[in-house]
Amino acid sequence: MTLMNCLILAFLLFGIGVWGLIHRRHLVGMLISMELMLNAANINFISFAYFTASDSTAGALFSIFVIAVTACEMAIALAIVVSMYRRYKSLDVEQLRDLHD
């Protein structure tokens, strides 16, 4: 397995995330696909760190931090989603149409 494979994998993961994001209408589903995208980035870091990078610790470190940060972000996101649910009694993004021109 080469760097290229990993990058392609990451890219595919990213693409899947994007696809899910567009395609899903359920908020939690969208959050999950967003996670996919973030982790694609992580894979990039790791693989660069493993194969090429002169300063390989940085990559690994970076990915760890990313995981942490993403966790907080998800926490907030879920909180908001919950409050959403309280208002709309559903998690369908199609309902988010009150704010528009």
Next chain:
Amino acid sequence: MTNEISISYLIFLMPLLTFVVNGLFLGRKSAKGAAAFAITCNGIAFASALYLAIKFFTVGLPPIVFQIPFLKFAENFAANIGLLVDPLSIMMLVVVTFIAFMVNIYSVGYMRGDRAEGRFFALLSLFSFSMLGLVAATNLFQMFVFWELVGVSSYLLIGFWYHKPSAVSASKQAFILTRFADSFFLFGIVLVSYVLQSFDFFAINSITLSYFKEHTINLGIMTVTQADALILGAVMIFTGGWGKSAMFPMHIWLPNAMEGPTPVSSIIHSATMVVAGVYLVARLFPFFAVCGNALELIMWVGAFTMVFAAVIACTQKDIKRILAYSTLSQLGYMMFALGACKIGSAVITTGWTASTFHIFTHAFFKCSLFLIAGSLIHQVHTNDLDAMGGLRKKMPVTYICALISILAISGIPPFSGFFSKDEIILAAFQGHHYVVFGLALLTSGLTTFYMFRLFFLAFHGKPRSESVAAGHVHEDFAMTLPIAILAVPALLSGIAAKGLFEHFFVPGKLRVPQLVLLPEAHWIPFVAVAIAVLALLIAWVLYASPKAKIERALDDVNRGGIYKTIYHKFYFDEMYYCVVRQFIFNGVAKIARNIQDYVIEGLVAAAVKFVHILGSLVRTAQSGNLTFYLGTLIVGIIIWRFIGNLPF
């Protein structure tokens, strides 16, 4: 010499002073005071003009008495205000100041009790001031300056009774028509001064055309030699005079100007306004003489107007209109006399002298005629011959003076008109312009006819209005005095001044190129007088003889078509109205307005609309749909990848 200078200043300052003082202060306070002030000032002006004239004809004066710089365009290309003296201008100065003096006196009676008597005197003085400035002009620019002032003061005076719509429209017409001519005048000035790099009369009068043959000048539509440009300039300048002296077809404003107070008409017709055109041509005579066939044009314009006006005058019933058309025809005389001075390339001087001489004599008798008409109107309260008749008994002095002036205008010796008119006809003959010569003779007959028609219908016969019959009519001293005074020059100025003119108004004295002189033709006067007498008899038979049918003569309803056409002045007013209304106002102006309102504003509106459409496009994208928003993120990456022209 300083003495003369200060005196000559007086001539101009006095009327100006009157204008300022009366216009600003005295006018509203007391009409009497204004009148008195105006008369004194004009009297002083006349006196000093006379003094200057005597000085000039006895000891002589420098060509330019004084000159004040006005506007400098470049080194040795400046416009000055000054006083140019030669016989011509001196003669005009005297005439103008004298007439102004008379008219001012007359106005005391005529305007008595008018709302704005003070304003009237102020404007009258402004009028004479502008004319004096025009006469004294040393260069084209100064002439144009005062030319315009004459125009505006005539506008103010003709529209003096501004609550009378007819007066207002008449004044407007007068101003705009002359202004129209002036625009060409201005163009002529710009063109000529551009070629010659000077406004100065001496420079302009002493050019030789051949010198300008080689250089060319771009007139936009075509490129011509400077010589041709000068000829064009000459014609343009003449156009200014054309309009000012109300030559056909720009004549219509003059009869309509009758709406103004009669003193105004008299001063316009005799001295101040209409002769300006003739004066312009006379002043630039050598220039016109060298400029190709400019003189031909002038001659024909003059000749045609002469006949045209005379014919119309024969049918009118408004006495002021009759006089107006007579003025037109007399101006025609002067014009064509100036124009007739050319035989091939040579130039004769007779016509020039004659024309100036006629300006001189005409001023007196025409002024007095108008004043007479004025006092008639003042007594009878109408301009219409229908309501007159039998005034001989009531107004004896006026009657005599009228007779004198009418004889003068008809060219019966020894009255003043005879000499000048005779000279003019002679000029036409000497210039080998036999057609014009014939027309001139004919017109002199017509003149006699319509003047005596007026005379008989007004003074002889039985009274045709009860006010006259009832005998409310009397003579007003203030009005009769100037009439009486004016009768004297009307009678004598011919004999008196003939010598003067023949001695001084000759090339040597005028700084104009030497002109050829031709022998007199001694039989002409007799012919002219014969025709005049004949016309007089016809008039007598028709209007004054015991078996004349007055009401038939005054009837204008059941007449032949030709008579009607003439009576309605060949429907020229209507034509003008049609042109202005339909072509200018509803044509060009409307198109311009539409271009503005629809094309320009339309484009602006379209631009705004376009932006708004784009705006609403952006806003429709803001649908609130989260999926769409997320889509934009992805799309964003892709488009920036491709149009962000990153090098990969």
Next chain:
Amino acid sequence: MDTLLFNLIWLIPLFTVLVCAPIPGAKAKLIKGIHGVSATLVLLLVAYLTYRLYTLSGTPANEAAAPLLLQFFTDIPWIAALNAHYMVGADGLNMFLLLLTAVIVWAGVFVSWEIKGNQKVFFALIQMLATSVYGVFMSMDLVLFFVFYEMEALCMYLMIAGYGSGRKDYGGKKLTLTLAFGSSMILATLFGLYFESGIHSWSIMELSKITIPMDFQMWAFPLMFMGFAVSSSLFPFHFWSPDGHASAPTAVSMLAAGVMMKMGAYGCLRIAMFLMPEAAKIWLPWVVAFLIFNVVLGPFIALRHKDLKYITAYSSISHLGLIFLGLAAITPVGLRGAALQMISHGFLTGLFFATIGMIYERTHTRDITQMGGIMRKMPFLGVGFVIAGFAGLGLPGFSGFVAESTIFIGAFGQESTLTRIVTILAILSITTTAVYILQTANRMLHGNMPAKYETLTDGCFREKLIIVVLVACLLLIGIFPGWISNMLDQSIAPIFAKISAATAPVNGIGG
């Protein structure tokens, strides 16, 4: 000393605003008094400085001011980051424009004495407008110039929107946005001037010493010239002015038409033509084509209008066309004519709008078909209007004639075919001007008067004073044009010298 006073010209109005700021709006009398005093003060100040300038004619204050023979020259570093300086100075050209402004502002303050609405704010805005205009004419540094130049948009809109009449928002927006459009074009080219010139200076004098690269000039000059032309309502950018004037209060119309529209022409002369002469020589012969509309069709449009302010607006458009005719014929006489016309038209249009405003206050209509014969009721205002009209149609004795004849003679000196045609047309169209002016005067002042106007009163002393002063200015220039045109000559000479020295490349487009 004089230099200090010169700087006070634009500081006094600003200071006045600050003084009046804490005073409660209820004390309108006091506030108006202060503003009146300050306006008069500035007027006197400018008059004095004009006299001073006349006495020390033509000798530059120091070598920095030499290229334009400036007096009262001040140069202080201002914004280091932009390398902008506070640089002001006076020569004949801008001194007379300052005088004009001072007179018009003075008249404007007194004309709007009885204005409806919050007077405190209104007078403050007038003073700020005055500040901006003074600044434009004084400043010799491009940044400073532009700051003042665009400042007026702010005041204009607020005044029109807050105190105007009729479609005030529409008129105000149209005016403000169009002017902003123009000034944005100018701003864009200013940056170019700064960086392309290679000397990194905003000073007009510094920039005038070097030749701007030709390829830059070729696109920058038209942009800048048009930018300025917008505010002088050169076709096709004139559309803002009729609506703007119509909806503006009297004082604003006076300032806009009398002074603001001159700022554009001034900029064209002082900046566009002076700094980019090569391109000017190439482009200006083509600019003339637009003038056919301004000069020839403008009067005709005025002929078709019934609203006094529209008529006056179109007459302004045609008169400003003449200014550009003078500029576009790149001859010393033409340029001087243009300058003269700027000043003369300022006074006469000020008089026009002042009388119109006063009449409107009484009749409550500007439609001339509704009026008639009111000369009988208000002779003084009527005479004022007629005088303005005569000055407008170029009657000798008033400033208009001097300016126009100078422009005609100057423009005829330009050889190019297009200019010749337009000049001839312009000369011939003095008739049209006469037609619409007389028609307006007759319809409004003469003839029969409707009964409802029986109660009208003539101008009060304040109004009479304004009219008298403006007429006096018109007459002064009209009768003694010699001294003013000499002073203008001195200040135009260097500009023309620079332009005539410029040699346009033969391959460029040109007429």
Next chain:
Amino acid sequence: MSYIPNYIIPDLLLLILPFLVIGSRLFVKDNSKIPWRIANIGLVLIFALLNFIPLAGGSRFFINNWNVSDFGILMREVLVLSAILGVWLSKDYFNHGGDGKPAMNQIAEFIGTIAFATFGGITVISACDLLTFFLGLEIATIPMYALTAWNKRDQLGSEAATKYILMGSVATAFELFGFSYLYGFAGTIRFDAIQTAASNPNPLLWIAILFLFCGIGFKLTLFPFYTWAPDVYEGAPTPVTAVLSVTSKATAIAFLVMLVYGPLAPVREQIAPLIALLAGVTLFVGNLGALKQSRLRRFMAYSSIAQAGYIMIALLGDSAMAKTAIIYYLFVYALSNYLAFFVFGIIGHHREESFDSLRGLSKQNVSLAVALAVAMFSLAGIPPLAGFFGKFHLFFSGASTGHYGIVVFAVLNNVLALYYYLQVIKSAWADEADEHLTPLRMTRRQRWVIVLLTVAVILIGILPFLSNNVFAGFTF
């Protein structure tokens, strides 16, 4: 690590301030003013301290990972200023809600969160490697999500928050992706190392740049990543909108500046077209969107989008000029924007936040109308107000490298901008008042703040001290 250098003190203070504020809640009872006072004192103190740090030029490192450069210091001042104003603005929303929304509570936490966001911005500025950079950005962003949803009883608020956080995290993902490629390209996360590596670029770098720009484009509301802004600005509580439009924009632009003049400096010439394009399109679209708005905060959203476009232009110039321009502009922008928001806040407390609520303002409350006019004209960039000079600096910087095309375009767009700002002024000045609008009342604090900001906006432009100080920082 024996001593603490003084230039780090403000940062430390700012770091502990939120804990102080929130902690104080434990000892005082509800609706007491203490936390708010503490926050004020703290922030003002920090602002004052920042002004004492001399702009020596160059940058100072703290445990060689915390870079306090001149740009950093000035940027800190901007952020703290914005925080102060935001805190002042938010005070009223805890007494009674605006725009028909219920009042908010837990002011202490609210302020604390704002302070956190500010600290995030500071982290971004002081970063010297990608990791700190990323963390800073996240610290700056995540509190914003929370703030947007602060008003739990407001449906629109939570909708806005949802949209914001979903799109925000996607943008974060992009950014992270970009970072990862950048790391892959340079093999290190240190800026200086990346900079040296960037002098011989390869596709990896370009992809990284693309992703980075798109990620930050979201926060900076560049086209087409701006779509969240109008909705979020409208849904969020007014003070949050204000903070969003200033703090998070400032953070984002600081991020870009760090990037463009730091690691990517060698390839600045190549990415200039991209920047110009982004700027042009963004400001055009922002202006177009604002044209026909009727709700004030939505309108402000579009206007801030356009402003972002204008700011981008400065990035075309070289370092000193661009930094001067951006810092100066951010100051001006913060002041004008907050002035506008204060006015809108006062309106919104008594009326619905729409253009119609402004009708006849000049008749009822002149000072407010003047303040509004000043704010709008300043945002529109009309001299002599500060906004003009800000824009002037931006264009100056853009033109200095000969990008006249974009400058001309931007300048012409100013006319468009002026149009819609005039719409606001029109409804305040030209429209007649309709009587059934509830009258306006101002607390003394509000009046003082408005007067202060108005004067500042008028003077900062004309008096050169600010721009000169800023400029001094970059010309050594």
